[in-house]
Amino acid sequence: MNEIEIFLSSLEERFGIQRECFHKYHLFSRSNDIWCVTKEASDVEFKHVIRRGIRIARVFPHSVRPTTNAIQIFGHLVSKNSLELDEKATRLFLAGKTVDVKPLAGITDGFVVAFYKHYALGVGLLKGSKLKSQVPRSRRVLDSKEIVNHRIEN
Structure with a gap:
């Protein structure tokens, strides 16, 4: 299972956030971090862009920790x-x-x-x-x- 699948499964299992909530976003991983960007922004070519999107989680060997940004954006979906x-x-x-x-x-x-x-x-x-x-x-x-x-x- 890749890091994005681990992240989505963890959010669903731990917090009750359904993976379907992320279908309209482009998720990608980099160095144990999960990043989120709108699909529209991910399709645009920018010159001199250092980073695209926001970091929404860090994947550890035994757990996944959502970031403060992620929780403040998606927290209304938490049911557990x-x-x-x-x-x-x-x-x-x-x-x-x-x-x-x-x-x-x-x-x-x-x-x-x-x-x-x-x-x-x-x-x-x-x-x-x-x-x-x-x-x-x-x-x-x-x-x-x-x-x-x-x-x-x-």
Whole structure:
């Protein structure tokens, strides 16, 4: 099975995201990473293009980790292994911290999608009652109160 098939199978099995959702995109792999681009953009020849599309997952020997970008774009399709965080936990998660959680029945250890008010925040690594944020350092918000309050008001 190639990396793209591993990715699609993993998304379906772990998060309930159907592979058909990706039929309108061109997926390709490069160095254990899965990239996604619209079919229209993949057909155009660009001069001086370094990279096309966005990285949506990294394939490891025993698991697949979707990127924060992928989850924020496709998170609304997640039907399994997700957690809804409260405001305090959301602040910690966005700051890259480990959060104490109460996993619901059916949620298993491994990568899960964290939500706040039904908005997909990103991926976390769940082990027991600990959720380790996988939000990239460059995207972390050390004082996420403004973001949380903005989301509540809108």
